[in-house]
Amino acid sequence: xxxxxxxxxxxxxxxxxxxxxxxxxxxxxxxxxxxxxxxxxxxxxxxxxxxxxxxxxxxxxxxxxxxxxxxxxxxxxxxxxxxxxxxxxxxxxxxxxxxxxxxxxxxxxxxxxxxxxxxxxxxxxxxxxxxxxxxxxxxxxxxxxxxxxxxxxxxxxxxxxxxxxxxxxxxxxxxxxxxxxxxxxxxxxxxxxxxxxxxxxxxxxxxxxxxxxxxxxxxxxxxxxxxxxxxxxxxxxxxxxxxxxxxxxxxxxxxxxxxxxx
Amino acid sequence: xxxxxxxxxxxxxxxxxxxxxxxxxxxxxxxxxxxxxxxxxxxxxxxxxxxxxxxxxxxxxxxxxxxxxxxxxxxxxxxxxxxxxxxxxxxxxxxxxxxxxxxxxxxxxxxxxxxxxxxxxxxxxxxxxxxxxxxxxxxxxxxxxxxxxxxxxxxxxxxxxxxxxxxxxxxxxxxxxxxxxxxxxxxxxxxxxxxxxxxxxxxxxxxxxxxxxxxxxxxxxxxxxxxxxxxxxxxxxxxxxxxxxxxxxxxxxxxxxxxxxxxxxxxxxxxxxxxxxxxxxxxxxxxxxxxxxxxxxxxxxxxxxxxxxxxxxxxxxxxxxxxxxxxxxxxxxxxxxxxxxxxxxxxxxxxxxxxxxxxxxxxxxxxxxxxxxxxxxx
Numbered sequence: 001x002x003x004x005x006x007x008x009x010x011x012x013x014x015x016x017x018x019x020x021x022x023x024x025x026x027x028x029x030x031x032x033x034x035x036x037x038x039x040x041x042x043x044x045x046x047x048x049x050x051x052x053x054x055x056x057x058x059x060x061x062x063x064x065x066x067x068x069x070x071x072x073x074x075x076x077x078x079x080x081x082x083x084x085x086x087x088x089x090x091x092x093x094x095x096x097x098x099x100x101x102x103x104x105x106x107x108x109x110x111x112x113x114x115x116x117x118x119x120x121x122x123x124x125x126x127x128x129x130x131x132x133x134x135x136x137x138x139x140x141x142x143x144x145x146x147x148x149x150x151x152x153x154x155x156x157x158x159x160x161x162x163x164x165x166x167x168x169x170x171x172x173x174x175x176x177x178x179x180x181x182x183x184x185x186x187x188x189x190x191x192x193x194x195x196x197x198x199x200x201x202x203x204x205x206x207x208x209x210x211x212x213x214x215x216x217x218x219x220x221x222x223x224x225x226x227x228x229x230x231x232x233x234x235x236x237x238x239x240x241x242x243x244x245x246x247x248x249x250x251x252x253x254x255x256x257x258x259x260x261x262x
Numbered sequence: 263x264x265x266x267x268x269x270x271x272x273x274x275x276x277x278x279x280x281x282x283x284x285x286x287x288x289x290x291x292x293x294x295x296x297x298x299x300x301x302x303x304x305x306x307x308x309x310x311x312x313x314x315x316x317x318x319x320x321x322x323x324x325x326x327x328x329x330x331x332x333x334x335x336x337x338x339x340x341x342x343x344x345x346x347x348x349x350x351x352x353x354x355x356x357x358x359x360x361x362x363x364x365x366x367x368x369x370x371x372x373x374x375x376x377x378x379x380x381x382x383x384x385x386x387x388x389x390x391x392x393x394x395x396x397x398x399x400x401x402x403x404x405x406x407x408x409x410x411x412x413x414x415x416x417x418x419x420x421x422x423x424x425x426x427x428x429x430x431x432x433x434x435x436x437x438x439x440x441x442x443x444x445x446x447x448x449x450x451x452x453x454x455x456x457x458x459x460x461x462x463x464x465x466x467x468x469x470x471x472x473x474x475x476x477x478x479x480x481x482x483x484x485x486x487x488x489x490x491x492x493x494x495x496x497x498x499x500x501x502x503x504x505x506x507x508x509x510x511x512x513x514x515x516x517x518x519x520x521x522x523x524x525x526x527x528x529x530x531x532x533x534x535x536x537x538x539x540x541x542x543x544x545x546x547x548x549x550x551x552x553x554x555x556x557x558x559x560x561x562x563x564x565x566x567x568x569x570x571x572x573x574x575x576x577x578x579x580x581x582x583x584x585x586x587x588x589x590x591x592x593x594x595x596x597x598x599x600x601x602x603x604x605x606x607x608x609x610x611x612x613x614x615x616x617x618x619x620x621x622x623x624x625x626x627x628x629x630x631x632x633x634x635x636x637x638x639x640x
Binding site for chain 2: 068071072075186187188189190191192193194195196197
């Protein structure tokens, strides 16, 4: 079984601080991490590898600095790491990104493709599903549980707002994973050493994939960002524990009155 | 000369810190309070390769080096003195010792499970009358048929009672003095070997420190480690490496106290402003930070020299002497900057100060380090 896990290197938003003067995000010095949903996908792939044996390939599109995220994947135990990088890919929106990734995946021809649900820096949740569409593969998004049924099928649980669906899916297919799916393993000491001293990150450029150049980069990106702004910071909420229904009703009415809603 | 760590070391530190903060720190206060050996942590340490860091892969280890190992002890020590010494004693004083002096058979039988963390290691040198004067060994090992028969006792043995594999020094020929001392690998269930009194300590209270008792304990001849009469030399070389581990522990404890203090002084307000706004606080922190950095450089230098197979005995002594003294000084100052809150067990600072003291004593007191350094200078 061959599994491709798509990962994205993102700024660690829990480490992002606000400039108290301007109210804007201070991005300088913020560490980069593997996007949390993607890291769960990586863990899910490695669990399949541990249990049934599988070849896990990690794939990312990004600038050369994304090398770090791929080395971290080696530290966790993946077999192969590919960095898709080229000036031609710069300025890609989700559509151009998914075209590029799909072209690379076509070359690898895996049985299973795993992508995180969404990235914490963009929150679109579009790239995974788009890749499945380009490759004309079945897909299940928002997966929080994954079992292998046999060589051809997976049993997955998909989260919905009001419950969950249990689905049987035929491979090859694509799933997108949720953060609550599992707890990613720590890297191990020996694998970290090997990640830098033994393993090689493969660099794939434009010439290494078969793709229409019109679908790439800025030219292939129909998304136009009209305006971006910083959301205003809200006060911390207050939790009222241990109040009777009557007291609770009064608290709510008082608050609504205070805000001139009532 | 390049003072930047290679990328793999940065990534190792990230992994060590994540592991320490998530798996070790949450129970650090509890195991101290209850004087409980954290057996559950040992299982986790094994799982992620933290019990075989500088051991080659062919012997079940991680195939990393002494710098990588030293950083692990440092990061563990930053949140828990107890956990860091469990790793240090196991690795420096048992696994590495068998790697360096064991036969191929001994390595397969004892080193492989130690490096994989399936078994825990310990080291027995100190006796009631042989502390700094380690040559005054009274435990004896007499040949009887295919065995050596050990009699005597060891004290203050880290990991005792929880370790499976012990490297023990004993006199095989009293007339020969230090050249009459030999090293043996003793399994925890060898007949005649038992664990004596468990010590109640000032610090590192979760670590197990006990007496080892040998009463006609039969050790097969093939468990002689190194040559007959080479035990003292093996012990001294082992302690050189062990000092890098303990220096790293001291640095970790000091760094932990420093980091706690930096957070505290930014939040704690007196006279209407944060403690961090007072110049006294700033100057204290500047001194602490400088000493931490100096200790770190001494330790990494010693570790790198060991990795490069260069003589490092005096470097390890300097690192251990300085880091231990810095740990005591920084944790004491950290308590002072915390004021009353530093003295109570609700905060980790008093524990760090208690844990720091032992680093000036074990694996050679500060005075012993000065003897080693002076011998190098003179």
